[in-house]
Amino acid sequence: MPTESHVIVLAFPFGSHAAPLHTLVRKLATAAPDVSFSFFNTAKSNSSITALEDHDIGNLKAYNVADGVPENYVYTGKRQEDIELFMKATPGNFKRAIEVAIEEKKISCVMSDAFLWFAGDMAEEMKVSWVPLWLSGQFSLSTHFYTDLLRDMIGIGTHAIAGREDEPLDFLPGMSGFHIEDLQEGIVFGDMESPLSIMLHRMGQMLPRVAAIAINSFEELNPTITNDFKSKFQKCLNVGPFSIMSSVPSDSDESGCLLWLDGQKTASVAYVGFGRLMTPPPHEQAALAEALEASGVPFLWSLKDSLKVNLPYGFLDRTKGRGNVVSWAPQLRVLAHPAVGVFVTHCGWNSVVESVMGGVPMICRPILGDHRLNGRMVTDVWQIGVGIKGGVFTRDGTMRGLDLILSKEKGKRMREKIGAIKEMMEKAIGPQGSSSENFKTLLELVSMCKAS
Known part of the structure; x- marks a missing residue:
């Protein structure tokens, strides 16, 4: 009919x-x-x-x-x-x-x-x-x-x-x-x-x-x-x-990210993901990799296979076990995992929302479009993340951000503020x-x- x-x-x-x-x-x-x-x-x-x-x-x-x-x-x-x-x-x-x-x-x-x-x-x-x-x-x-x-x-x-x-x-x-x-x-x-x-x-x-x-x-x-x-x-x-x-079943985990995260300490892992289209330029990807290696922080990085060429020579071998570089990650489920302590992001709107729902503070590297507005919301208005000095990844600048969120009192306060925003979203x-x-x-x- x-x-x-x-x-x-x-x-x-x-x-x-x-x-x-x-x-x-x-x-x-x-x-x-x-x-x-x-x-x-x-x-x-x-x-x-x-x-x-x-x-x-x-x-x-x-x-x-x-x-x-x-x-x-x-x-x-x-x-x-x-x-x-x-x-x-x-x-x-x-x-x-x-x-x-x-x-x-x-x-x-x-x-x-x-x-x-x-x-x-x-x-x-x-x-x-x-x-x-x-x-x-x-x-x-x-x-x-x-x-x-x-x-x-x-x-x-x-x-x-x-x-x-x-x-x-x-x-x-x-x-x-x-x-x-x-x-x-x-x-x-x-x-x-x-x-x-x-x-x-x-x-x-x-x-x-x-x-x-x-x-x-x-x-x-x-x-x-x-x-x-x-x-x-x-x-x-x-x-x-x-x-x-969404009432749709959660994304599958073909790369085994969640199983890997199960073996990590609570709020210890840096998750790195820049969406489907947006990626920082090659020299910044290299600087980010250097920061992850030098910091000693466990990390999960969602990176297309074609972009692995931008990583420093020997990086994947030197960080094997502590780091996990995958071609795709079920982001919503990753951010909800208790092991994830910080999200390195381009600040796309969906990514920001998913990070809040997971209770994870952010290191913001906006790329284009509404990313800068979203990043300002995260860092200055909500105060649940940090930007990076000069707006580009450097080894030392990224290490400072990782340390501040994962190890300092300010990171704990960010997590508390995220909890209040998450509650507001859930109520809505x-x-x-x-x-x-x-x-x-x-x-x-x-x-x-x-x-x-």
Whole structure:
């Protein structure tokens, strides 16, 4: 029997975007069996999600969209080349896939990764609601929403911010703890004409048109920003953090990380992981390896096999037993293991949330995007981690960070502060918590939407 409500979901297939979006849609589909959900994503990204998740929900179906890469295309090695090719293909690739998959079936709501601003135009053409999802914290969404104001107040380009990097963003609601230098590339410095920068600027301008925006965070993280968004958007629904509300079975442990951790002392191990796409440059990987070796700290390092060439000669042999370098680690489970005492991270939003849930302080080495904002939150606002001097790994600077967190009183205080934040997160996603209540509102919204 056909369902009245049919929600199409448009994913951004890069980094760690598509998986948490799929986690939320799975939860919606499970809670609303009479609503159909069609998930549109590239074949490569869809297959990586299916490798992690068991697709056993009858009202949720995944469809492939073209990735924009021409046949026999030879990559030039340009940064974000795959993203540029994909963005050139949008929104046509989504429209074509939707036409083929949906045929005569009516659409009642368009959900999308918030990056894909054109989904708002598509929803308007269909005369249905648009509900984008922001997959990071509120503060990074705020800077994109206020991009035009930031450019007016600060100026544009490196010359405009020279000497002003430490100035606080105190003219934005709830952002006084952040500095100009923490902003994402493409807002007031960096390449403002890149496809990604243009896309995010356009997204910020489109946000007032949303029926609702769902955010991968919780209201209590920053009540000032939460209230500001509630006054600016029709509905602002913090429904996260997604990574700790997934009903999907935990990642497998093919590398035997957890068994290795079982043999280590409580809160003694440094876990090093930089996400799927982000890695510090080779000389910093070498400096980090030197610090781990010289410190004597047991370590677990998730590092792609292709990057092991950047490690100092003989490093793997000299640290064998005390160190464990694996090509992939089940991060959520690793950070929850009692042996892990510090997390060396790029400060991606999911990584920060997972570290808090594991009760693990962080050594922060932001790389791009929202990492600097997240890092500032960790080091200065929450005070549950340390940055590294000059923002780059050096042998001595990294050793100082490891010693401070693992051996000093300050590390103990960080763990206590993390406990309070973890409690706040758990309460938000608990039975009567703010994120759970907002999820009910989101569920009601997409379930009640009817095709025009």
